[in-house]
Amino acid sequence: MRYELYYWPEIPGRGEFIRLALEAGGADYIDVGNRSEEQGWGIAAIETFLGGEVTDFPPFAPPFLKAGELVISHVANILQYLGPRLGLWPGDEANRLWAHGLQLTIADFTAEAHDLHHPLGPGLYYEDQQEEAARRARQFISERLPKFLGYFERVLIDNPAGERHLVGETLTTVDLSLFHVVEGLRYALPNAMAEAEQEAPRVIALHDRVRDIPRIAEYLASDRRQPFSEEGLFRHYPELDSDG
Incomplete structure (x- = not known):
């Protein structure tokens, strides 16, 4: 198809x-x-x-x-x-439901990352809500970022099939999605992520394994991969980053 x-x-x-x-x-x-x-x-x-x-x-x-x-x-x-x-989903019902739940948690994580630069909503430009964005960013960096990364770190530790994947023992869409969140946050908040990653080594190891999958590596090097920018979901405004 x-x-x-x-x-x-x-x-x-x-x-x-x-x-x-x-x-x-x-x-x-x-x-x-x-x-x-x-x-x-x-x-x-x-x-x-x-x-x-x-x-x-x-x-x-x-x-x-x-x-x-x-x-x-x-x-x-x-x-x-x-x-x-696509061969990227668990085979048993319990793990399928678990994977879907993790994907929804990633959706929550993503929404909070977006709201760093649009805390009052998408109907206003960033420039119209900078004061609120700065306050939101401080709270996200100090509380929400370590909480989400810490959660996925524990999921990897507790996976009965081992720490290489979030669910089961093979690659799933949830691994790929967490990779994208790490990539996006590294672009948006490089200073904050450099610090937060120290407490989530398994998440970063998973990110690196996904990056090195041959099909993913080829995609990342191709023109099919769209670059991050200040028009998208993850945006880099230095004033919102730690020590920015």
């Missing part, structure tokens, strides 16, 4: 969670937002779906995935669908 990933162009954002799974699974896919509108793709194709002109089940916002006749929205929902089909 050829999958179609619908996400905004030129940023990794939440679409990157899906790209990493598709790349790691060796899937045939089209990154619609980053394709030419002259070829029938691009933002126009995304907006057609959002307007309900293509499906009876229009998603609220990207990312969403078209798989045959199915249109699937939300990162965790998409990965729960893709995981078994």
